[in-house]
Amino acid sequence: MSAALLVLNIGSSTIKFALYPADGDGVIARGRIENVGHEPALVMNEGGDALDGAAPPQDKPQIRDLTIWLLETLSARFADREISGIGHRVVHGGPDFAAPVRVTPDILDSLDRLTPLAPQHQPHNLAGIHAAEALWAGIPQVACFDTAFHHARPRLSKLFALPRALSEEGILRYGFHGLSYAHIARLLPGTFDAQTAAGKVIVAHLGSGVSLCGMEAGTSVSTTMGFTALDGVMMGTRCGQIDPGVLIHLMRDKGLDADALEKLLGKQSGLLGVSGISNDMRKLAASDAPEAEEAIALFAASILHHIGALAADLGGLDGLVFTAGIGEHDAALRLRVMHGLAWLGLIPDEAANEAHGPIISRPESRISAAVIPTDEEAEIRDSLRALL
Numbered sequence: 519m520s521a522a523l524l525v526l527n528i529g530s531s532t533i534k535f536a537l538y539p540a541d542g543d544g545v546i547a548r549g550r551i552e553n554v555g556h557e558p559a560l561v562m563n564e565g566g567d568a569l570d571g572a573a574p575p576q577d578k579p580q581i582r583d584l585t586i587w588l589l590e591t592l593s594a595r596f597a598d599r600e601i602s603g604i605g606h607r608v609v610h611g612g613p614d615f616a617a618p619v620r621v622t623p624d625i626l627d628s629l630d631r632l633t634p635l636a637p638q639h640q641p642h643n644l645a646g647i648h649a650a651e652a653l654w655a656g657i658p659q660v661a662c663f664d665t666a667f668h669h670a671r672p673r674l675s676k677l678f679a680l681p682r683a684l685s686e687e688g689i690l691r692y693g694f695h696g697l698s699y700a701h702i703a704r705l706l707p708g709t710f711d712a713q714t715a716a717g718k719v720i721v722a723h724l725g726s727g728v729s730l731c732g733m734e735a736g737t738s739v740s741t742t743m744g745f746t747a748l749d750g751v752m753m754g755t756r757c758g759q760i761d762p763g764v765l766i767h768l769m770r771d772k773g774l775d776a777d778a779l780e781k782l783l784g785k786q787s788g789l790l791g792v793s794g795i796s797n798d799m800r801k802l803a804a805s806d807a808p809e810a811e812e813a814i815a816l817f818a819a820s821i822l823h824h825i826g827a828l829a830a831d832l833g834g835l836d837g838l839v840f841t842a843g844i845g846e847h848d849a850a851l852r853l854r855v856m857h858g859l860a861w862l863g864l865i866p867d868e869a870a871n872e873a874h875g876p877i878i879s880r881p882e883s884r885i886s887a888a889v890i891p892t893d894e895e896a897e898i899r900d901s902l903r904a905l906l
């Protein structure tokens with residue numbers, strides 16, 4: 519039996535997976551379950567033949583059941599492969615986990631204690647670990663953290679202006695999407711000239727969750743998400759940065775409790791809340807409704823606002839990268855953002871932008887802009903190989 523590595527990336531609205539040979543290059547199979555929570559569908563990117571005819575259960579459309587279904591299906595369809603290691607995206611590593619770790623019962627307990635800090639992600643990530651252990655008992659599992667890439671950034675980038683005791687308790691700005699940023703950081707030298715790649719670069723991860731990372735020489739200096747994945751730029755269903763006074767008002771005058779607030783800010787806001795139509799950029803872009811246009815305009819404005827803040831944190835800007843679902847595919851949104859950066863000397867190359875890059879700025883532009891597809895699964899695979 520030839521050995522294989524399984525990678526699981528459970529996000530807020532998709533379950534992505536990939537099966538790789540244990541040694542050497544290539545992909546055995548790779549895909550994702552989309553439309554979780556409604557009418558889940560399996561979409562294969564590579565190696566789809568082996569999963570022909572497999573359809574996620576429509577009566578149990580939630581992430582946990584879909585993960586169990588997916589792992590059981592992979593285990594049955596790839597019974598000729600010996601799974602020698604399983605790598606997981608785990609969104610929150612808290613203050614302690616600065617690098618990928620081999621999962622043990624103690625580690626699982628520590629990660630479970632972080633669940634309140636990432637309620638839309640962490641329980642699903644951990645459910646994936648339990649489901650894998652049930653199917654492949656004793657096979658090494660590795661947890662790779664969204665927060666780890668941001669771990670070494672300056673203390674001032676982590677502190678809230680709260681009483682010291684709260685910061686010491688771990689109420690800090692952690693930052694997320696670190697597996698995506700680590701992957702992009704590795705690709706900067708092959709995309710930009712050497713000076714730009716080693717310079718001040720903002721990476722815009724525009725997916726279901728949205729964040730920006732200001733990097734210098736490929737390391738995180740500043741990022742828009744904070745203690746949780748709710749902060750920063752407006753997202754598909756999350757509000758992003760908000761006046762905390764709004765929350766006090768909603769609690770005191772509208773009687774919302776913590777669960778109701780979490781649902782409002784995490785699942786009913788963002789593009790969905792502002793448009794009243796959808797959290798899916800494709801649907802909003804295709805809509806004639808003024809509310810859809812307003813939601814997209816607010817989204818672009820939010821990205822620009824935070825690019826300004828990160829450029830100030832970096833003390834300048836040499837390069838801008840767009841990545842993740844919206845960043846990689848939505849040329850109109852990218853152009854809107856680039857036009858908003860004319861004051862910084864960014865001159866878009868409109869034809870290259872329509873063709874999705876890689877370089878989407880003109881040679882005379884003061885800031886280089888690029889589209890780089892992210893690959894969180896490859897990042898997890900490499901950490902898994904290194905730890906096994």
Ligand SMILES: Nc1ncnc2c1ncn2[C@@H]1O[C@H](COP(=O)(O)OP(=O)(O)O)[C@@H](O)[C@H]1O
Pocket residue numbers: 529530531532724725726727754797798799800801842843844847848
């Ligand atoms: N062709 C496209 N044009 C515009 N938006 C797109 C396109 N393809 C995907 N998206 C958007 O990308 C987002 C999902 O991004 P993705 O990075 O896959 O998310 P996840 O956080 O679930 O991993 C959705 O908002 C979707 O509408």
Ligand SMILES: CC(=O)OP(=O)(O)O
Pocket residue numbers: 528529530531609639664694695725726727728747
């Ligand atoms: C951290 C986060 O927001 O992840 P996702 O974009 O996968 O929801």
Ligand SMILES: [Mg+2]
Pocket residue numbers: 529530725726727
């Ligand atoms: Mg994602």
